[in-house]
Amino acid sequence: MFAAENGLKGDPRLKAISDAIRVMPDFPKPGIMFQDITTLVSNYKVFKDTVDIFVDRYRDKGISVVAGVEARGFIFAPAIALAIGAKFVPLRKPKKLPGKVISESYELEYGEDCLEMHVDAVQQGDRALVIDDLVATGGTLSAAIRLLERAGAEVVECACVIGIPEVKHKGTAEAIKLLNYLYPKYINPVAFIIIMSAIVCGKRSFFEDIESLGTSPTSGSPPAYKKFRCSSVTSPIRSNYSPPVHRSTVNQLKVLFPDMEIQLLERALEESGNDLEFAIKSLHELHLGYSKCSSRPTAEENENMARGATPTGENVVPLQEPQVQNNLPVDGAEWVELFVREMMNATSIDDAKSRAASILENLEKSISARASAEATQSLHKENVMLKEQIEVLLQENVILKRAVAIQHERQREHDDRNQEVQQLKQMVSQYQEQMRTLEVNNYALTLHLRQAQQNKSLPGSFHPDVF
Ligand SMILES: O=P(O)(O)OC[C@H]1O[C@H](OP(=O)(O)OP(=O)(O)O)[C@H](O)[C@@H]1O
Numbered sequence: 001m002f003a004a005e006n007g008l009k010g011d012p013r014l015k016a017i018s019d020a021i022r023v024m025p026d027f028p029k030p031g032i033m034f035q036d037i038t039t040l041v042s043n044y045k046v047f048k049d050t051v052d053i054f055v056d057r058y059r060d061k062g063i064s065v066v067a068g069v070e071a072r073g074f075i076f077a078p079a080i081a082l083a084i085g086a087k088f089v090p091l092r093k094p095k096k097l098p099g100k101v102i103s104e105s106y107e108l109e110y111g112e113d114c115l116e117m118h119v120d121a122v123q124q125g126d127r128a129l130v131i132d133d134l135v136a137t138g139g140t141l142s143a144a145i146r147l148l149e150r151a152g153a154e155v156v157e158c159a160c161v162i163g164i165p166e167v168k169h170k171g172t173a174e175a176i177k178l179l180n181y182l183y184p185k186y187i188n189p190v191a192f193i194i195i196m197s198a199i200v201c202g203k204r205s206f207f208e209d210i211e212s213l214g215t216s217p218t219s220g221s222p223p224a225y226k227k228f229r230c231s232s233v234t235s236p237i238r239s240n241y242s243p244p245v246h247r248s249t250v251n252q253l254k255v256l257f258p259d260m261e262i263q264l265l266e267r268a269l270e271e272s273g274n275d276l277e278f279a280i281k282s283l284h285e286l287h288l289g290y291s292k293c294s295s296r297p298t299a300e301e302n303e304n305m306a307r308g309a310t311p312t313g314e315n316v317v318p319l320q321e322p323q324v325q326n327n328l329p330v331d332g333a334e335w336v337e338l339f340v341r342e343m344m345n346a347t348s349i350d351d352a353k354s355r356a357a358s359i360l361e362n363l364e365k366s367i368s369a370r371a372s373a374e375a376t377q378s379l380h381k382e383n384v385m386l387k388e389q390i391e392v393l394l395q396e397n398v399i400l401k402r403a404v405a406i407q408h409e410r411q412r413e414h415d416d417r418n419q420e421v422q423q424l425k426q427m428v429s430q431y432q433e434q435m436r437t438l439e440v441n442n443y444a445l446t447l448h449l450r451q452a453q454q455n456k457s458l459p460g461s462f463h464p465d466v467f
């Protein structure tokens with residue numbers, strides 16, 4: 001959407017750039033879909049296109065400083081600075097710069113950090129552009145703006161290659177809102193050159209995109225369908241995002257699994273704690289099972305399966321797959337019925353023994369599989385609840401930290417003012433001291449003068465500075 005606002009809509013370079021970004025799930029810690037730009041910069045053409053997009057936007061804008069954020073901002077910023085004829089200013093992680101620095105700390109998607117800049121890196125009146133590879137919560141860009149502002153520069157815009165559309169509730173949209181709120185004059189969504197790399201992560205915004213593209217639930221437009229499947233199937237990791245269960249989510253599943261019943265889709269969604277990606281993964285596995293036996297097994301096939309035999313009569317290892325268990329008797333009465341039937345069909349005592357042993361073995365497996373499925377489900381629910389609580393706590397934490405940072409800033413201003421007042425008081429008392437000395441001198445001189453006037457007969461001349 002931002003690319004469109006930038007006038008880049010339909011630009012073929014965007015797709016190539018987006019495709020060149022590799023997404024690494026669970027790096028640097030579980031739950032993070034890491035957007036890896038090393039694959040982008042290793043492709044000369046795509047790297048050049050990316051830099052060119054920035055250069056085209058910022059050439060002739062009177063930018064005198066391009067500030068790059070360590071480390072990945074350093075990959076793009078110097079090239080842009082050289083091309084538009086501006087100086088490059090590194091905004092570095094703590095304790096890397098040798099001169100006098102100013103620092104700003106900030107929150108990250110996966111932790112906390114601090115940026116530093118040499119105090120003399122920019123001058124009053126410099127027009128700065130901040131460059132980074134990616135904006136997630138916006139914390140880094142906020143810190144960069146604060147640093148440049150404090151040093152007297154004017155931040156014209158901030159630009160990144162990637163915007164993460166959903167970083168839980170703190171995604172780019174929120175980040176831009178927040179930045180807009182804090183720095184209304186600098187941040188404007190057009191400033192962000194956003195490549196929708198979320199397409200690769202398969203996050204919720206992409207599903208919304210499918211809807212907005214007007215893909216009918218039955219048409220199954222090949223490109224969207226393909227991407228959707230790729231994202232869910234290739235990503236082995238469950239996203240932390242839990243969309244609310246609503247009809248459109250189930251419909252999206254229906255588009256992907258048209259031959260499955262709605263109830264089954266709803267159940268998969270419910271059992272995956274409303275995690276769409278996970279639901280797709282388990283449905284996909286289930287779907288493979290479905291495709292293998294294109295129709296539901298007959299009652300007779302169920303019995304065969306319960307005994308560990310395929311519909312064609314061969315012996316196989318029974319009850320390996322959870323979907324096979326779904327076809328087994330569901331309660332005690334059905335098991336008894338099956339048992340009796342098997343016994344009646346037995347041709348000899350040995351056959352009866354082997355049938356009974358097989359049914360009992362499957363009964364045992366079915367009981368333990370059901371117990372472990374229930375335990376997994378309840379653990380999963382607990383896990384989802386805990387994640388939600390952590391999410392809320394993290395958000396509160398961010399707000400509190402921001403409040404403390406603001407308070408800290410005010411305290412620092414207050415301390416600076418106090419220091420100035422102390423210096424002024426010191427100067428006043430020095431002046432008062434000087435005045436007292438001058439008054440004493442004046443008094444002594446007045447006395448001398450008077451004495452001199454009374455003793456006019458005294459010989460000699462007086463000093464011209466005094467008389
Ligand atoms: O919008 P935000 O939530 O602030 O996150 C964005 C920042 O996170 C990444 O840097 P990181 O601190 O991981 O450092 P690196 O560039 O040294 O890898 C990225 O390069 C951005 O600078």
Ligand SMILES: Nc1ncnc2[nH]cnc12
Pocket residue numbers: 032033034035036108109110134136164
């Ligand atoms: N998901 C992500 N991928 C790469 N860098 C990041 N910085 C913050 N979040 C990130």
